[in-house]
Amino acid sequence: MKTIKLTIGICLFALLFASCKDEKAEIAKQNVEEYTSYVDSIATLEYAEAYSNWESIEDGYNNHKSMASVDIDDNEERVVLLENVDNATLKYETYKTNLIAEKEKEDIRTSKSNFRKTLLGANYDDSGDMAFEWINKDNILSVYETFVNTVQTNKDSYSREDWDEIKLLYEAIDTRKNTVENEGLTSSDNRKIAGLKLKFAPMYTVNRMGAKSAENAEAKE
Structure with a gap:
């Protein structure tokens, strides 16, 4: 009888462990999907709109990226998830670089325009x-x-x-x-x-x- 109870206990524990593991895997996958979706939404913004809200965008990006890295290493789809994270990160950094470059151009243009208005x-x-x-x-x-x-x-x-x-x-x-x-x-x-x-x-x-x-x-x- 004790053996049967022990066996049942082990089985229940194994099921619980497997369930927790599956839940973690699903959450990790969902976090990565939310991260990539967030980056995709930012990459479609006009530069002027993005720059005016950049502090909020950066905060959101850092939060999503932090969550996307949780429990990836133990996930069966680790390789795919890491690739998705890397691609999203590259996409965001490329957008950010282009945004900064455009802002610098706009600042130069505005400065030049103001200089000319003062003179003319x-x-x-x-x-x-x-x-x-x-x-x-x-x-x-x-x-x-x-x-x-x-x-x-x-x-x-x-x-x-x-x-x-x-x-x-x-x-x-x-x-x-x-x-x-x-x-x-x-x-x-x-x-x-x-x-x-x-x-x-x-x-x-x-x-x-x-x-x-x-x-x-x-x-x-």
């Missing part, structure tokens, strides 16, 4: 078109005034790259002026513009050289 004034259309067709006979004097006065105010803070951008914009304004002159630019405005150009030329030359010298000195240090 409120009418600048931010289209990136260097033809500057938004400049006309009625606003070209104010564009020159804003440009030269802004450079005068901030000349000591500009880097060599800033001065190169300033020159590029200045030449674009000058090119547009050649067209505007034939569209009815007044003699009075033309004379005022000539005075602003005389003010800008030496200011650019001296400060551009100074910025380059400072840059070279920093490089030597």
